[in-house]
Amino acid sequence: MNTAAIQALRPLLSTSRKIVLVPHKNPDGDAIGSCLGLYHYLRALGHQATVVAPNDFPQFLKWMPGAEAVLVYEKDPRAGKAAIADAELVFTLDFNALDRCGDLQVPLQKASATFIMIDHHQSPDNYAQVQYSDVQMSSTCEMVYNTIEALGGLDLLDAGAASCLYAGMLTDTGSFKFPGTTPRTMRVAADLMERGAPHSEIHRNIYDTNRPQRLQLLGRALSNLVILPEYRTAYITLSQEELDAHGFQKGDTEGFVNYGLSVDGVVLAAIFIENRDEKIVKISLRSQGDFSVNDMARKHFNGGGHINAAGGRSEESLKDTTERFERILATYKNELQAS
Ligand code: 5GP
Ligand code: MN
Numbered sequence: 001m002n003t004a005a006i007q008a009l010r011p012l013l014s015t016s017r018k019i020v021l022v023p024h025k026n027p028d029g030d031a032i033g034s035c036l037g038l039y040h041y042l043r044a045l046g047h048q049a050t051v052v053a054p055n056d057f058p059q060f061l062k063w064m065p066g067a068e069a070v071l072v073y074e075k076d077p078r079a080g081k082a083a084i085a086d087a088e089l090v091f092t093l094d095f096n097a098l099d100r101c102g103d104l105q106v107p108l109q110k111a112s113a114t115f116i117m118i119d120h121h122q123s124p125d126n127y128a129q130v131q132y133s134d135v136q137m138s139s140t141c142e143m144v145y146n147t148i149e150a151l152g153g154l155d156l157l158d159a160g161a162a163s164c165l166y167a168g169m170l171t172d173t174g175s176f177k178f179p180g181t182t183p184r185t186m187r188v189a190a191d192l193m194e195r196g197a198p199h200s201e202i203h204r205n206i207y208d209t210n211r212p213q214r215l216q217l218l219g220r221a222l223s224n225l226v227i228l229p230e231y232r233t234a235y236i237t238l239s240q241e242e243l244d245a246h247g248f249q250k251g252d253t254e255g256f257v258n259y260g261l262s263v264d265g266v267v268l269a270a271i272f273i274e275n276r277d278e279k280i281v282k283i284s285l286r287s288q289g290d291f292s293v294n295d296m297a298r299k300h301f302n303g304g305g306h307i308n309a310a311g312g313r314s315e316e317s318l319k320d321t322t323e324r325f326e327r328i329l330a331t332y333k334n335e336l337q338a339s
Helices: 004-014 029-044 077-086 098-110 141-152 158-171 182-193 200-209 214-225 239-245 258-259 293-300 318-331 333-338
Strands: 018-022 048-053 091-092 116-119 130-133 226-228 232-238 268-275 278-288 307-315
Touching: 004 048, 004 077, 004 116, 004 130, 004 141, 004 333, 018 029, 018 077, 018 098, 029 141, 029 158, 048 077, 077 098, 077 293, 091 158, 098 307, 116 141, 116 200, 141 158, 141 182, 158 333, 214 232, 214 239, 226 318, 232 239, 232 318, 239 268, 258 268, 278 293, 278 318, 293 318, 307 318, 318 333
Parallel strands: 018 048, 018 091, 091 116, 116 130, 232 268
Antiparallel strands: 226 232, 268 278, 278 307
């Protein structure tokens, strides 16, 4: 790993500190897993650590040890602000621009703490005094493991901490199948298993705890699938009415976008999800091969991410957004056909 970052971290952690760990808004398995994995390690080292999440996270991640102690800023802004104002160190995990934290960015910008970024997304902003940024990494959880290893602290990882890190690696690698999964990723996962992470139970907790309504929502999403062979693209839409009709809960649409990519010949998949409360359409993009959805999300949808997985938003209606998407696709036609 980045040895300069680790050398900078060592003295910061040499005495007991007040530490806040922050995941991005709408935290996924890697964001919550990396925060909780590091949280357990820091507490075992004798620090006072608190995870402050911008908003709540899905039910299928609530089994993680420590999840009950996560302070959700949207529910309790006063406590969130106080923890951040009081912090000596703030770890920002699984994102690299403070605007990824929604309203939580305001107290973060005012904080006097030293900021430490651990992240694997492209084009990091320059807000952290200590920056461990590596776009080659399959997950932030793997980077947290690297950090703890470099600090000589692996013996402090108990089964609970190992489970959190394993869970984030599992979700961000698509169950260890995405191209970013390396032999090292598998070795780290194996070590976490040896430290007590129950891999089969973790998989079940994350993927096999569906409510029937969620599966019915998936059915609706799949019947809305549009395939555009000329652009080797497939996209799904879900309107607010469709979400409401299926008792939508946070996290229900996780993974839906991948079904588009499973269509033979498709190299670009998208999902457009209406969010009437926020007056936006949330967009997830996925690609296979060299086509960069990070570029597309940055250029057209006020977002970003990785080459093969990115997200963004639109402030137009669902219909206007998909029409614009189809016009944008025309400008990438050659690239998509060559992918
Ligand atoms: P998802 O589509 O699963 O929400 O996110 C895919 C990837 O894109 C994740 O790595 C996530 O952090 C990133 N991402 C999702 N939405 C946004 C966004 O609005 N802005 C930026 N910069 N990245 C995003
Ligand atoms: Mn991640």
